[in-house]
Amino acid sequence: MNLFNGVSRRPRRLLLAAGLMLGLPVLPLQAQDLLIRNANVHTASTQGSLPHHDVLVRDGRITAIGSGLAAPAGASVVEAEGLPLTPALFGGITEIGIEEVSGESETNDSAVSLANQQPMRPEFDVTLAYNPDSVLVPVARVGGIGFTLLGATTGGSFVAGQGGVMRLDGGSDPIGSRVLFIRLGAKAAELSGNSRAAQWMLLQQMVDEARGRMPADSPHALLTAAGRRTLAAFLDGRGRIMFEVNRAADISQLLRWAAREKVSIAIAGGAEAWRVAPQLAAAKVPVFVDGLADLPSNFDQIGATLENAARLDAAGVAVSFSQFSDASHNARKIRQHAGNAVAHGLPWEKGLAALTRVPAQALGVEDLIGSIAVGRQADLVLWSGDPLDVINSARQMWLGGRAIPMRSRQTELRDRYLQSPRPRDQGGLPPAYRP
Structure with missing residues (x-):
């Protein structure tokens, strides 16, 4: 069921923002057709790693893995630029x-x-x-x-x-x-x-x-x-x-x-x-x-x-x-x-x-x-680099083909407290009261 049926665009954004600030798992409601292009695909299967390959997702499942795959009409296209793609x-x-x-x-x-x-x-x-x-x-x-x-x-x-x-x-x-x-x-x-x-x-x-x-x-x-x-x-x-x-x-x-x-x-x-x-x-x-x-x-x-x-x-x-x-x-x-x-x-x-x-x-x-293979759920992660090196991080995750907001209560708090303090005349605290 679409929770946002009949809801105007602005309230929908407000609901999404509220869910993210609370740390709730607000997800897209339908899996969109997706083409991840030019990734270093680590399949975690007998196929091993496939450099410069594409992964096509339809209806939440992987339907093709190869090179030069065509994006279906209306599909979301992600240019991976050679970054690692792994199963979730x-x-x-x-x-x-x-x-x-x-x-x-x-x-x-x-x-x-x-x-x-x-x-x-x-x-x-x-x-x-x-x-x-x-x-x-x-x-x-x-x-x-x-x-x-x-x-x-x-x-x-x-x-x-x-x-x-x-x-x-x-x-x-x-x-x-x-x-x-x-x-x-x-x-x-x-x-x-x-x-x-x-x-x-x-x-x-x-x-x-x-x-x-x-x-x-x-x-x-x-x-x-x-x-x-x-x-x-x-x-x-x-x-x-x-x-x-x-x-x-x-x-x-x-x-x-x-x-x-x-x-x-x-x-x-x-x-x-x-x-x-x-x-x-x-x-x-x-x-x-x-x-x-x-x-x-x-x-x-x-x-x-x-x-x-x-x-x-x-x-x-x-x-x-x-x-x-x-x-x-x-x-x-x-x-x-x-x-x-x-x-x-x-x-x-x-x-x-x-x-x-x-x-x-x-x-x-x-x-x-557990693996990137045709027929599997499209539970995927695109990484900034080697996923087994903690210096790198997840750029984007998809679960069942749905793009997951890469936000949590922790990232919300991080962003809040990394902001520069506001001047006192704009409602900020004087320096003595700042932690």
Whole structure:
């Protein structure tokens, strides 16, 4: 529905300006036919990089990639002048849209913490709380971020709950299957009787309940009826289970458990994953690493190294990136993680794929996003230079072929406070009162 039907031109501009000042994701309402001409097209696919190529977009999808493409009548034409064009980037595992102010609990919806002795709640789904009008959405888009994995975090249980892939296009529904988040290791020990060994005991009991190997009415049951149904679906392969785990020994234990239960898993963190890289490659388990983890922040990360991503990739592991500290407010820093990994041995093309195609494949949405290919959603970013070098920035983003306003609450504040002070006789403050 066109929100501006019957609205005069000036009020429409005022509404747009008001939305931008509030940091709201005000988007063009219809995808216009688009021709991006003479770009260095990094497809993040088997086609690799295509210098001096054009990309044609119709009805929100890529319809042609080549040289000398003709623009359809009425299409918008962008002269890229050889600048890099990539798929919209993956922002990592974040709480964008379910967290607004980190220190204000009423704005955070990523964790469930019910009464003491609560059963585990895998049925908890954070995507139901997603707010597409969050001020963090345009902040991320200005940094070239077009999609993220919305993650559940641990509250009263080391089984955090479900999340899903969100395109930051103003829509409120996730794409693809849900992802179940479980935390293992030292950080979750206090939620499992102060022992990581108890995590496996409790996890196995939940599996037995979900698979009907334990009476549902047992007084010692950990799962509700909804929880049993939810976990059973993941055990049957209808969604991936994401384990946040870092220690090599814990990862080895996890791989044995996943093989025994025939479960589709992924790893988040994986500070010591490089130590078991061949086993991860054989099991085809993708790993979302912290590209800046180079020192042990706890005893689960003694083997942390900046070469983690490069060593995993060399062994044949599918590698992506995620931040594990303030990721929602700083999603743009994900490029630094990839660039840092490239500086420490990861091939450049693999670094870009780690922010585009690899997470899309790992999360089951590769048919929609993650690469520049005919038939894909036109989620694209034109950069001022190498996107893995933080000195460069996103010039323009398109999501579903729609040009995204490259403004956010942060850019509005920047522009406001970069203005020269007004003289006092024009309403400005005297110098003594200026910060």
